[in-house]
Amino acid sequence: MPRNAFIALLVPLMLVMVSYAATGTPRRPDPVLDLDGSADVPTWHTDDFWNYTTEFTYGLDLGLFTVNIPFSGWLNMSVDMLFTESTGDRDPVYILGIDGNISGGLNVPFYGEVLIYLDIDGYFWQRMQDLALYRMVANVTVEGTESYLNGYYPFGYEYYPPLEEYDFPLIPGENWTTSVKASLPFSPESPGIDLALRSECLNVSSRTVPAGTFDVWPVTTSEGGTLMYNETVGNAVFRSLYIEADSISMDIPIELGLYRHRPSAVLRVWVDSEQPVWAGEDLTLKGYYGGIMATISIFVPGSTLAATTTVLGGPREFSVNLKAPWKADDTPTLIDHSSLGVLALAVGTSTGYAVCTLTTKATDLNINDTMVSSHSTGYGTLDHPFIIDITVGNPSNFAAGTFDIMLMVEDPTGNTSGTTHGPYSLPAGEVMTVEAPYKPDMPGNHSFTVVLDPFNDIREIDEDNNTARGLFFVDERAPLVWNLSPDEGDLYLNEGEALHFAVNVTRYGESMEGVWTLDGDNVGSGQDHTFSANHTGPLSHRDVPYIIAFNLDEDSYFEGEKGGAYWEIHVIDVDRPPVIDGSIPPDMNVSINEGEQETFSVTVSDPDGDDVELVWSVNGEFRASGSSLTFFSHFTGENSSEGSPYHISLLATSRELNASVSWTLHVIDVDRPFEALFEPEEENITLRDNTSIPLRFSAYDPDGDPIRSNWTYLGSYHEDVDNITLNVTGMGLIHNQTFDVSLNLSSGSFVTARTWRVTYQSPLPVPEPPEPEAEPPKGVIVISPAEGAVFLKGDPITLRVVDSDDREVNYTWTMDGVTYYGMEVLVPALEVGNHTVLLNASVSDPATAWVLIERGFSVRDTETIDVRPPEDEPSSGWFIILFLLMALAVLAALIIFVVVRRKRGGDVWSEE
8 A cells, every 4th residue: 555545544543543522513403402311521630541442454455456454452541631720821721641552464375474563642632621622643653564654653633713523512413513624733745634524413322342331422423433422431432433545445443441530539519500501690619628728710611710719727618609601612603502611720738620510501692684674565655564574593502582672763854763572482493583564654764773682681692693774765655546437526317227436546556445425324335336216215306416425534545635526416207107026827828728727917016106907808808807817717618628729918007107918828628538337247258059148338428529439359340339249159169268358448538448258168078087096115125135235255145125015016126137026035146246236116006106226235255354244234344433433532531631640740650
């Protein structure tokens, strides 16, 4: 690896090994700021000691190839002294000494042994109050077999301004950006290093290192680094950093191996107030001095000598009243919550120092000229209010509340008016905008001043950023523009007519509302109004005119401006004809049937209130007077369908003016059903040869229409006759044959039908006796052979059957092509194999009937079967199945016995 690349790797390596301070820019606010659950500034003391160890792999470029060399090492850090001055001219600073060693080696084939040693020694200055690093010096000596890497490397780092790597107090969820400028004062030609990291504090976790197991606050960075801080140790217990330079990279973990803390036995101090405390508020610092007499100086952040007290006649406790500082240091960083170290220095019979932690919180409201503006609600003139938009910010991590906002406006003449708005509260890290209205009294330039928290209700870090100023200009107002329809003056209209008024009054092109009055009474608002003249009553003809007026709201116009318009309306008397308001039926074409009636009626009014005469006529002839007419229709003659349609008219007369309405009435012809009687009345008729029967009907039609008849039976048809005589002789009918005689009667649209059912009867033949039914033999049971029986070769076989029939039963057996007869037959020995026997049991009384039964059996060789069961006894297969079932039952009982014994803790094979 080139020497320059090695040096580039040494720079960040030393940052990891010896630098525990970087910088913090202003933090972003958190949703919840839990200072009680945060890690605090450590309280170091002289002789505090930390030992760190590391193991990592380094890729060494040997030209033709790269080898990974394992490295391990250690680093010791100790607090050598706390540097301060009793006058407080400079910040109290811890001076820490550092020394360490890192080594690695590897035997590379075809190359040889590679060994590298790094010896580290130096020191750094750490501010006591917040661990901000001022300066670090590290001298690194490299020795090993790679001689081109050997040498002396002095490094120096200066940080300005002092910044915080840990961003105390550490709070889970906090995130911040660090930017570090490191230079090499011992190598002026070096370009230096710029670091910018995004850091975040995670939730508390646990970490085990050689020094033990600790609750730690993990801090991660955007570059992959990790730091785990523990406030008891007062430093990191683990950290890692990924370093890359000239294509060479390393993952370096550093773990705490050992630490010790040695507080002073001479002096102890602590804050005897609830923490965190608001900046600027009083707090009490208590302490214990172990000597006889001493002067104790108290330093707060910013190298400020805050108090001095004398202890006499010790050892004993003492107390000092202090003010919580506003800022942690003089950097341009807004610190709204800080964990600070407070130093107590005792000079006397026993000299020593002690450090305690003070956590402060503060807030700040701010506003500037860019955060205020003005706008008019209209056109920037006198007629519309102006709105002053005031934006207030709270960049701190603590809510501000409650506070007011004061607005003061100066007009062109120098007069000033003010308003106070609030109270308000503003959460941490948020902004809000307040709209303050202002109504100008005159045109011209106006200036305004906004004062945030004018009564100093909020304790702020900076009270000088609470004022903002701005300007706005007010124009003259625009004139009113009137558009009238119709123009003002005298107007004339008849009774029953209407007149529409429209008024559009604008200023700046915007319409203005007004109120309409009639004879001084309010009749509406808006830009339009309609006056409708009545024929009678209100708004009708009278001797004096009506006065219509339109007036703007008083606040809409100013002195000297037109504020309204008015008209005089003269209504002329008008005589009108009567009015038919409604008619029943509403349809002018009406239809009814003969025999029905229809009532016609009207409602009539006279617009002028005159009497109205009503006259009804039918087909032009007078029928009645009054408000209604009832028309009765007949089936025949007058008012029947013969004279349809009829014209119904009503004439309404009021003085010399008329109104009329007419209907057309259609009377519809009604066809009524006829009545009919039939003989015979019975619908079922029986006829024999040489007999006849008359069928007839009689009918009546109320409308006098003719009645048509149609007879139908056995293909015969007779029309328009009122009777027929029915005779079936010679028609060739058979006994009990039936047929229908149908009669259909019709008149107009009505139809009536009648049907007679006719049955022909003739002498019946003598029936033949029925044949006897055959009945099979009863109770036939084959005793032998049984279905599936097994016989041995050479044994005779008996065919046996029984029955319960009283008749003589004939039995025929057929087997292997041989026929046997009888109820019991002895068959000679059969060949080995399967056989089938078929039995036919038959009787012939009173007719032949039979039963067929089939049985199958087998004959086996005696050499394969030594023992066979007796005939008609269970086969040996059943004994085998029974044996298996008994064996399974015994096995199940044995298993249950063993399980029960084990559960009870007994011996399975005991005597029990």
